[in-house]
Amino acid sequence: MNVQKEVQPNILSQTQAPLLEVCNLTKVFGSGLLQRGQKAALENFSMSIQGSPSRIISIAGESGSGKTTLARLILGFLIPTQGEVRYRGKDIKTMDQKSWKTFRREVQAIFQDPYGVYNPFYPIDRVFEIVIQKFHLAKNRQESRRITEEALVVVGLRPDEILGKYPHQLSGGQRQRIMLARAFLLKPKLIIADEPVSMIDASMRAIILKIIMDLKDNFGISFLYITHDLSTAFQISDDIIVLYEGLVAESGDAEIVISSPKHPYVQLLVESIPIPDPDQPWQGRVELPPEEELEKDTLRGCKFYRRCPYKMEICLKNPPPLYNIGADHLAACYLYK
Amino acid sequence: MTERKPILKVKDLKVYYHIDRGSVRAVDGVSFTVHEGESFGIVGESGCGKSTMAMALLGLVVSPGTIEGGQIFLDGTDILSLNRELIRKIRWSQISFIPQGAMNSLNPVMRIGSQIADVITTHQGYQPEKNLRKRIQKLLSTVGLPHRVYRMYPHELSGGMKQRVCIAMAIALEPDVIIADEPTSALDVVVQRVVMQTLVDVQERLGAALILIGHDMGLQAQVVNRQAVMYAGKIAEIGEVKTMYKNSLHPYTKLLIKSLPTLQLRHDFQGIPGLPPSLFNPPKGCVFSNRCPYVMEQCREAIPKLVEIQPNHFVACHLHSEVIR
Amino acid sequence: MKRGFVGILMGNRKFIIGFIIFIVILTGAIIAHQTIPFRYSRTGAFPPGLPPGVKNILGTDSLGRGIGVQLAEGIINSVQIGLIAALIGTLVGALIGFTSGYYGGIIDAILRILMDVFLSIPSLLFLILIASLMRGVTVQGMALIIALFAWASPARQIRAQVLSLKERAFVDMAMLSGMSKMEIITRELVPHMFQWMSANFVNATLAAMLAESGLSILGLGPQNEMTLGMMIYWALSYAAVFRGMWWWWGSTVFTLTSIFISLYLLHLGFDEVINPRMRSKI
Numbered sequence: 001m002n003v004q005k006e007v008q009p010n011i012l013s014q015t016q017a018p019l020l021e022v023c024n025l026t027k028v029f030g031s032g033l034l035q036r037g038q039k040a041a042l043e044n045f046s047m048s049i050q051g052s053p054s055r056i057i058s059i060a061g062e063s064g065s066g067k068t069t070l071a072r073l074i075l076g077f078l079i080p081t082q083g084e085v086r087y088r089g090k091d092i093k094t095m096d097q098k099s100w101k102t103f104r105r106e107v108q109a110i111f112q113d114p115y116g117v118y119n120p121f122y123p124i125d126r127v128f129e130i131v132i133q134k135f136h137l138a139k140n141r142q143e144s145r146r147i148t149e150e151a152l153v154v155v156g157l158r159p160d161e162i163l164g165k166y167p168h169q170l171s172g173g174q175r176q177r178i179m180l181a182r183a184f185l186l187k188p189k190l191i192i193a194d195e196p197v198s199m200i201d202a203s204m205r206a207i208i209l210k211i212i213m214d215l216k217d218n219f220g221i222s223f224l225y226i227t228h229d230l231s232t233a234f235q236i237s238d239d240i241i242v243l244y245e246g247l248v249a250e251s252g253d254a255e256i257v258i259s260s261p262k263h264p265y266v267q268l269l270v271e272s273i274p275i276p277d278p279d280q281p282w283q284g285r286v287e288l289p290p291e292e293e294l295e296k297d298t299l300r301g302c303k304f305y306r307r308c309p310y311k312m313e314i315c316l317k318n319p320p321p322l323y324n325i326g327a328d329h330l331a332a333c334y335l336y337k
Numbered sequence: 338m339t340e341r342k343p344i345l346k347v348k349d350l351k352v353y354y355h356i357d358r359g360s361v362r363a364v365d366g367v368s369f370t371v372h373e374g375e376s377f378g379i380v381g382e383s384g385c386g387k388s389t390m391a392m393a394l395l396g397l398v399v400s401p402g403t404i405e406g407g408q409i410f411l412d413g414t415d416i417l418s419l420n421r422e423l424i425r426k427i428r429w430s431q432i433s434f435i436p437q438g439a440m441n442s443l444n445p446v447m448r449i450g451s452q453i454a455d456v457i458t459t460h461q462g463y464q465p466e467k468n469l470r471k472r473i474q475k476l477l478s479t480v481g482l483p484h485r486v487y488r489m490y491p492h493e494l495s496g497g498m499k500q501r502v503c504i505a506m507a508i509a510l511e512p513d514v515i516i517a518d519e520p521t522s523a524l525d526v527v528v529q530r531v532v533m534q535t536l537v538d539v540q541e542r543l544g545a546a547l548i549l550i551g552h553d554m555g556l557q558a559q560v561v562n563r564q565a566v567m568y569a570g571k572i573a574e575i576g577e578v579k580t581m582y583k584n585s586l587h588p589y590t591k592l593l594i595k596s597l598p599t600l601q602l603r604h605d606f607q608g609i610p611g612l613p614p615s616l617f618n619p620p621k622g623c624v625f626s627n628r629c630p631y632v633m634e635q636c637r638e639a640i641p642k643l644v645e646i647q648p649n650h651f652v653a654c655h656l657h658s659e660v661i662r
Numbered sequence: 663m664k665r666g667f668v669g670i671l672m673g674n675r676k677f678i679i680g681f682i683i684f685i686v687i688l689t690g691a692i693i694a695h696q697t698i699p700f701r702y703s704r705t706g707a708f709p710p711g712l713p714p715g716v717k718n719i720l721g722t723d724s725l726g727r728g729i730g731v732q733l734a735e736g737i738i739n740s741v742q743i744g745l746i747a748a749l750i751g752t753l754v755g756a757l758i759g760f761t762s763g764y765y766g767g768i769i770d771a772i773l774r775i776l777m778d779v780f781l782s783i784p785s786l787l788f789l790i791l792i793a794s795l796m797r798g799v800t801v802q803g804m805a806l807i808i809a810l811f812a813w814a815s816p817a818r819q820i821r822a823q824v825l826s827l828k829e830r831a832f833v834d835m836a837m838l839s840g841m842s843k844m845e846i847i848t849r850e851l852v853p854h855m856f857q858w859m860s861a862n863f864v865n866a867t868l869a870a871m872l873a874e875s876g877l878s879i880l881g882l883g884p885q886n887e888m889t890l891g892m893m894i895y896w897a898l899s900y901a902a903v904f905r906g907m908w909w910w911w912g913s914t915v916f917t918l919t920s921i922f923i924s925l926y927l928l929h930l931g932f933d934e935v936i937n938p939r940m941r942s943k944i
Contacts, residue, residue, distance in 0.1 A: 204609075
């Protein structure tokens, strides 16, 4: 009894709601008339982001994996079919206006297309002006200008080269960095970065990824880094969750999962990454049976069954749950039952 | 290495776009040679001129673009000196093309079989139906697609399958040179591997030369024998693929490789600060001078020439042309 | 960006010519209307049926009224009807189109039915019906009636554009920045449609003036005020063609044609400027 009483205050402080929690999130597109055979873009997905200490979590997957759907659900752009997205314990579907304001301030985003995110009719300054105005970040014009310039410097841009320009007058790398500066202005706790460098040139990618790591290390901002490129995920993330057809295939420490993947799909994925070294060619051949590519109906069991080199009977019955295969390392495969 | 006959030789090619603001020097004095049966990669970032060059090789440069100078020798003939009719004849039968986003250029209301048939009959005239069908089905197997794709529509196929259809179209007339411009950019990593496998198989079977244009250094390393690096309309370096990745000489090539995230070591990549120069008004000297960590006085004054530093290794850089002197 | 657009328009030959013709006709009419004494338009002011002469530049009609002064009034009223109907049509159409497209859901469903109904009704027939049911229309009244059918097509087209625009990343960005739906429509989406809406306004003016002439010639126009269509109506009522009073019907037809040509040139000018630019933007 005594022990419990003494322990209680500690438990209370530790049970403060996490910054962002995703609970059994499922999203099915379409009218819901055809319940059978309809594919879920995301199925029963759960995740918890504490907020501090700041971490970079990668959500990796190919097209159709559900990663973009997840981003849009978290940001409140889509309504889930089932499950909830909770911001500091509150379901975002039913939050009040005030909570939305703080949610928007603490959870920001940058997107894939560095041109499409701008309204071409206005100079880029406007992206800063809007957030400063909407979130009351400055008292007057001078302060507004000052914090804007500070934010630009943080991302390595020179204010005099950037302010006053229209989007088409700047390069893709500059535009993407401006978006990071805009997010930074709000001093968020979490930035959802949806494929932030996939439309950027190789030589600029490294610079932007370095800025992301800098924001995490020096400004305490966590990132949800959504990508199809495992090399960049390997380089910058702490944790990784690999999605396949709406379900989690494997998750855990990024370095471990990518350097020695356990799930057959993730193994195939990592092997197929073209390594920029002629001495490390692709090993063997991969055959995609065309019948499988043309097959539209969904399997009852594991979604990777058709391509899996280790398929077993049990795989056909039900999709495998996530099994624990190491410290915080999970894989959804009956091989690890 | 057996000496292979050159099948495509580009000499000092210049393609400029003339618009009201001025002239964009998209391709500014590019020279290289591709040999029979070889896979040759042209790698560069956006705006370096690689796609414009692909267009020039196919005789598809249209206003406001113009060929300002240079020669393109396809199997000995300068195609730039040919009239449109002759260029049309050699296009597809001697040199074919898989464009970027090719899978989106398939006609959505025509069956695959008819579309491939179109390609064949446009260049070879009327063909009896039975022969045509057999021929097309054979082509489909060559790219790893089942015969029934012949009767299918593009929307019924996956991205990777559509891209393989485009490969089938490109090899239908058994050309000597296949140009592939970012053939896998919209595809997932595993599908990309399958499509590239198919492309290389097909190339080897035909004995054709493959020119792979792109920005993905990883992909190039897996596929090509020799590689050229383009920057701001010029060639920076050409060499055998191993040399390019292990012993490159041009500062841009070296920095480009250093900027690639690998699966080896974490936090081990470095970007290239700065921006490429404007192609309206290229700098007096070397186009890379404003970003080069090894820049010297003469780099800003004189344009470095592309010189063969070692056998089969060409570099356009003042750091290395000194050696020759 | 907007300044650039106007600048380019001013450089387009068709636009400038159309603009000049239109302005010249309108200004001429206004000046004439202000300077020529009102009594010239009264019945019996002059001997009837006079061909153009020194006193009456354009002659007189069968009631002894000056053609010139009527023409001036007619131009002003017809243009007024055209502009008001077009303005209402474009603005209401925009309001409905943007709301329907952006809000979606039940609002969109209801507004879409409304749009479809008005689009499928044969407008001229209904205009005739409405005008004939109303005893005595005014110029403003005509403008409103015509506007009734002028909003549906722009609403439809704007809605279609909005449906695709709202999927764009900059709209996501606006939402993330805490902008409300109305703010997003007015500050983010409207600029994209501004050029189109300007062009549409010109076309709507042309269509409205055409509708007015049609209705007036059928005798359904304003009886107490003069419009170009009404002038033709009166000319026909008094058998001006049969009697060879070419100055009466001729001047009106010529003026109407000139206005239509000028508006059409404006439309062509808009088209030339907008389309290549839109292609490069998208």
